[in-house]
C-alpha cells in the first residue's frame with residue numbers, strides 16, 4: 001500500500017461522521033485496529049489502542065499519542081461529512097489527531113528511516129481527563145518501557161502548521177471543589193433561632209476570594225471561581241442546607257496543594273464560628289501538563305527542519321489536557337499545531353461549527369515523522 005495523504009483525509013471525514021463519546025469509542029477503535037493491523041503493526045487493545053513499530057536494533061522506545069473521543073455537542077455545519085450521531089460531534093479536532101497519527105504510522109512503517117521502537121497510542125476519553133490515567137493503570141509504561149512521549153493538539157486561530165510549545169508548564173490543572181453546609185432552616189422572621197446557610201455561605205465565598213488575592217504570590221496565574229450556590233431556602237423560609245461548587249486552575253502543583261489546604265481551613269473556620277457542619281471535597285481531574293527539555297528541543301528542531309513557523313516559548317494555555325498524566329510518568333512534549341486563521345478553522349475548540357483543517361493532515365504527518373527520526377536516529 002503506497003502512502004497517499006488523501007487516504008487520511010478520507011479517514012478523518014469518516015471519523016468526523018461517526019463520533020463517539022469518551023470510553024464509548026468502540027467503532028473508532030475497531031477502525032484503528034483494522035488500519036494498524038493492515039499496515040503490519042503489532043496491535044494491542046485495552047481501553048485504548050496501541051500500535052507498535054520496531055525498526056533496527058535500538059533499545060529506545062518513544063510514544064506518540066492521539067486522542068479519540070468526541071463531545072456531546074450538536075453539530076451545526078452543513079459540509080458533506082457532518083456527524084451522523086445526533087448531539088455528538090468531533091468539536092475538538094480529535095478526528096484530525098487520529099488521522100495524522102495513522103498517517104504517520106503508515107509513513108514510518110514504509111520509510112523505516114529510524115532506529116528503535118515507536119508506540120502509537122490512541123487513547124480514549126481525554127475530554128473528562130480519564131483516558132490517559134486508565135491506560136497508565138493498564139500498565140502502558142511498564143509493558144512498553146517508554147522513555148519519551150509526544151502529543152499534538154490543533155489550535156484554531158493560529159497560522160496553518162505553526163508549531164508552538166514551551167519547556168515547563170504548557171497546560172493548566174483543573175480541580176473541582178464542592179462544599180456542603182448544614183445549618184438550621186426556619187421562619188425568615190426569626191433568624192436568631194436558625195442557622196441561615198445563605199448568610200454563612202456568602203461569608204465563606206468571600207473568604208474563598210481572598211485565597212488568590214491574598215495568599216498566593218501575584219502573577220501565580222491561578223484562578224478560583226465559585227460557579228454554583230444552591231440552597232433549600234424559599235420565600236419566607238431560611239435555608240438550612242446549601243452546596244457551593246467551583247473550579248480551580250493552577251500552573252503548578254504547589255499552588256494547587258496550597259489552595260486545597262486553604263479551602264479546608266476556611267471551611268473549618270466557618271464551621272466553628274457558626275456552629276454548623278461543613279463538609280468539603282477537592283478533586284483534581286487534570287494535573288498541570290509539564291513539558292520536559294529534551295523532547296521539547298526535539299520538537300522545535302523538527303519543526304525548524306520542516307521550515308514551519310515556530311513559537312518555541314509560547315504562553316501557557318489556560319485549558320487542561322490529560323496528556324499531563326503521561327508527562328508525569330516520562331519526559332514529554334505537548335505542542336500546539338495551528339489549524340489556520342480562516343473560518344471555520346478559527347472558531348474556538350468545542351464550537352458547534354468547529355472543523356479540523358484537512359490541510360493540516362500532511363503537515364502533521366511530516367512533523368510526526370521528523371520527530372521520530374530526531375528522537376530515534378539511525
Ligand SMILES: [Zn+2]
Pocket residue numbers: 091092127349350
Ligand atoms: Zn476538547
Ligand SMILES: [Zn+2]
Pocket residue numbers: 092093094126153
Ligand atoms: Zn482536545
